[in-house]
Amino acid sequence: MAKIFLALKLLFLPGKKCNKKLIKLLGYCPRKQAIYDLAFIHSSASLLSPDKSVINNERLEFLGDAVLDAVVAEYLFSNYPNKDEGFLSMMRSKIVKRKHLNLLAIKIGIDKFIVANALNNSGSKHVSGNAFEALIGAIYLDKGYKKAKKFIIHKVLNTQINLEELENTETDFKSRIIEWAQKNRSEISFENQEEYSASDHSALFVSRIMVENQLMGSGKGSSKKEAEQNAAEQVYNSISSH
């Protein structure tokens, strides 16, 4: 009952007075406080609305993720007038990847606002990064695209990101070893397996890398990308040490 009441309050009541800590984070007083409250509700602390739909920050995260991608795309587009879209896309994926977003979110203090339930939250590693995206979604809905863009540029891109350093950070081991194989005129193939057990709904990913039909490395992960990068990092390290 208390949960339903809180859910109703979050959804339908006008905003509370300005939260000082939130003003410090955002740089302004929210118009619609309830959207920001929602942005900080992790799925482990989900509420139920009267119509039985689940209330947490995942819808806002979906929206914020897209807005973040667009803002970062424009930022890179104008910062690198002579680089092609492959480079821009690679730089963006370095900026917005979950591990990186988690660190950024904690640096700017978003983790302190999050409502999560430790008991329900054994599996999720990306609580802060997800809330960060949800917050961007909230800013967008409350104040529009320009304000969301300003927040991302001031709070993150101009202050927390060193583009030069990022250019030189190797995160894409897969591309590196494909380049290496093609330079050496070797055939390279990635064999990925994605298993869904009958009981458990999450998938397990396994990746194997073959060069000229010889197994060169393997990796596991909770996504295809993670498994593949783990396998590729192994191969990368072994060819770099020769």
Place this chain on the structure above:
Amino acid sequence: MAKIFLALKLLFLPGKKCNKKLIKLLGYCPRKQAIYDLAFIHSSASLLSPDKSVINNERLEFLGDAVLDAVVAEYLFSNYPNKDEGFLSMMRSKIVKRKHLNLLAIKIGIDKFIVANALNNSGSKHVSGNAFEALIGAIYLDKGYKKAKKFIIHKVLNTQINLEELENTETDFKSRIIEWAQKNRSEISFENQEEYSASDHSALFVSRIMVENQLMGSGKGSSKKEAEQNAAEQVYNSISSH
């Protein structure tokens, strides 16, 4: 020489007089005509800038793709207040998938503006969809996010898309057969192979679907997704006919 001159003109000269056909398409007279000209240059007709960087619409496509994703995200977010992010994400991928964007682009007449080189363009099937995204990138740079959003909503979402119909279009065969397997308490796994030959830089993707270690279907494609969906559609059709 002529190419370099055109490139310089495209990049640095102020806009030409309003192009009537373009006004009809956009609903306004562009401020920076050169950006729109650039949006219609397919990579097969690439130009070279004086500093030897390649000039075509691919950078704008990268930008427009992100803006389109954000606008469609918000549109679905507000049209489906009670649906979760999984649903929103699935609906968005139906709207923005290349095949669909190509059709939309041709319907609204974008193909007539495209400059492509038939001789260099044997491999590319998505010229119109890509130019459509590049055009969105151009509108965004010339007139801002709001105008790009208006264009997408008026020209596409409100006029060319039937959400109800789209909800019922089955495009995600993979999810369907995972659901089917789990309902039947069967283990299902996807085995994907991605081959880079030593000479050719494009990859070939092959996907096999195993249920309880029995091969149920296979497919090929130029992306992992395409190969997997082809394999999954085969399995889906065979289980639907039983």
